[in-house]
Amino acid sequence: KQEVTQIPAALSVPEGENLVLNCSFTDSAIYNLQWFRQDPGKGLTSLLLIQSSQREQTSGRLNASLDKSSGRSTLYIAASQPGDSATYLCAVSNTGNQFYFGTGTSLTVIP
Amino acid sequence: KAGVTQTPRYLIKTRGQQVTLSCSPISGHRSVSWYQQTPGQGLQFLFEYFSETQRNKGNFPGRFSGRQFSNSRSEMNVSTLELGDSALYLCASSLLATGSGEQYFGPGTRLTVT
Numbered sequence: 001k002q003e004v005t006q007i008p009a010a011l012s013v014p015e016g017e018n019l020v021l022n023c024s025f026t027d028s029a030i031y032n033l034q035w036f037r038q039d040p041g042k043g044l045t046s047l048l049l050i051q052s053s054q055r056e057q058t059s060g061r062l063n064a065s066l067d068k069s070s071g072r073s074t075l076y077i078a079a080s081q082p083g084d085s086a087t088y089l090c091a092v093s094n095t096g097n098q099f100y101f102g103t104g105t106s107l108t109v110i111p
Numbered sequence: 112k113a114g115v116t117q118t119p120r121y122l123i124k125t126r127g128q129q130v131t132l133s134c135s136p137i138s139g140h141r142s143v144s145w146y147q148q149t150p151g152q153g154l155q156f157l158f159e160y161f162s163e164t165q166r167n168k169g170n171f172p173g174r175f176s177g178r179q180f181s182n183s184r185s186e187m188n189v190s191t192l193e194l195g196d197s198a199l200y201l202c203a204s205s206l207l208a209t210g211s212g213e214q215y216f217g218p219g220t221r222l223t224v225t
Contacts, residue, residue, distance in 0.1 A: 034214060043115075043201055044216040089154070091214070097142045097205050098167045099214060101154035 002027045002094055006102035013080055014110050021075040021105045023090035028068045031093045035064050035075050038087045080109045115204050115217035123223045129190040132220045136183050136204030143185040145177060148199040160185055197224045
């Protein structure tokens with residue numbers, strides 16, 4: 001069974017700092033990897049989708065990389081802002097549309 | 112284009128009752144997945160429907176069931192509610208049948224069982 005781990009569980013940084021969130025998965029036979037953001041009590045907002053054949057994706061200040069062979073992905077956030085404070089979740093799909101989620105990294109950006 | 116919508120947003124039920132939650136996917140999306148989110152277990156996959164057929168099912172008891180209609184709208188039902196069923200229930204829709212499509216989530220239904 002696919003297992004997804006996210007490190008660290010919580011992170012607190014001052015505004016303006018660059019940061020990296022980590023995601024690892026046990027089964028490299030994935031269709032894709034998706035990073036989400038979740039604000040307290042809300043649904044999930046898709047940030048980036050990386051297909052299994054891709055190595056990275058970028059959107060604005062966000063950059064996500066994927067190394068299937070080692071079962072790892074990183075989400076890089078440049079010049080962090082207080083509005084980036086949220087829980088960040090990564091998810092991988094093996095087959096169909098069944099996604100396996102990590103437990104998330106809770107990010108706090110201090111003004 | 113409207114996003115994924117879920118109704119109701121909040122529900123309070125008593126142990127032993129049953130509940131039905133509804134999800135309307137993004138227009139044109141034929142895949143709908145359901146997830147349960149709790150503080151202790153995180154996000155866990157319940158089931159996925161594509162073109163009215165259940166294709167995948169997570170490790171949940173038979174009290175949890177679902178269906179999808181011809182217009183792709185989906186419902187999930189939980190019978191004989193237990194306190195442990197209190198959770199945020201999220202649905203997601205996807206355009207593609209395979210796992211290579213992007214998942215779009217709704218705002219969720221917060222179920223509280225007393």
